[in-house]
Amino acid sequence: MTWLVEDRLKPYAARRAEPYLTDAIKTQVAEKYFPRYPRKQAALLPLFHRLRQEYGYIPEQAIDETADFLGIARAEVQDAVSFYEEFRLTPSGEYVISVCRSISCELCGSRAVLERIRHVFGVDPGETTADHKITVLEVECLGACEQAPCALVNEDLHGHLEPDNFVRKLQALSAARDDQGRAAAPTGRTHI
Numbered sequence: 001m002t003w004l005v006e007d008r009l010k011p012y013a014a015r016r017a018e019p020y021l022t023d024a025i026k027t028q029v030a031e032k033y034f035p036r037y038p039r040k041q042a043a044l045l046p047l048f049h050r051l052r053q054e055y056g057y058i059p060e061q062a063i064d065e066t067a068d069f070l071g072i073a074r075a076e077v078q079d080a081v082s083f084y085e086e087f088r089l090t091p092s093g094e095y096v097i098s099v100c101r102s103i104s105c106e107l108c109g110s111r112a113v114l115e116r117i118r119h120v121f122g123v124d125p126g127e128t129t130a131d132h133k134i135t136v137l138e139v140e141c142l143g144a145c146e147q148a149p150c151a152l153v154n155e156d157l158h159g160h161l162e163p164d165n166f167v168r169k170l171q172a173l174s175a176a177r178d179d180q181g182r183a184a185a186p187t188g189r190t191h192i
């Protein structure tokens with residue numbers, strides 16, 4: 001009989017010396033959220049939002065740092081981050097296109113929007129273009145059913161989408177960034 005030995009304690013991703021949870025982020029979260037709740041754990045989701053705002057995704061190293069900061073198990077952090085589709089563990093493109101797939105939007109043509117994006121940019125939901133410009137996601141109801149079909153471009157809502165027009169806007173947005181050079185921050189509010 002042979003025992004296979006596997007080192008499960010080794011880091012699953014390359015770590016960087018500089019923490020993702022900077023002192024500035026910790027202070028911001030602690031001052032704003034800790035006084036509101038009896039347990040620090042309640043600041044978990046606001047902290048994820050802050051990380052996503054800063055980096056565009058939740059770096060794996062930040063999961064450990066978050067667990068230490070909030071005094072909870074790493075598994076609890078991992079559970080939470082993997083539960084919500086808004087939080088990604090891999091870097092996103094400059095523009096995250098979140099197309100609603102819930103019933104109103106589906107009935108009003110969200111599949112055609114996704115199909116047009118797939119045709120023009122060559123990406124399916126969950127994928128990022130090779131130039132890291134566009135990430136496409138399918139998400140549940142955005143709470144704007146009266147504007148179906150709709151999508152978010154980063155954090156901005158776009159409703160009554162017509163596939164060709166919407167894709168043209170995305171192409172123009174992407175080209176405009178090419179002219180201006182890449183933005184310093186990978187995400188942020190955009191207007192098209």
Ligand code: FES
Pocket residue numbers: 100101102103104105106140141142143144145146148150
């Ligand atoms: S179903 Fe798409 S916003 Fe509600």
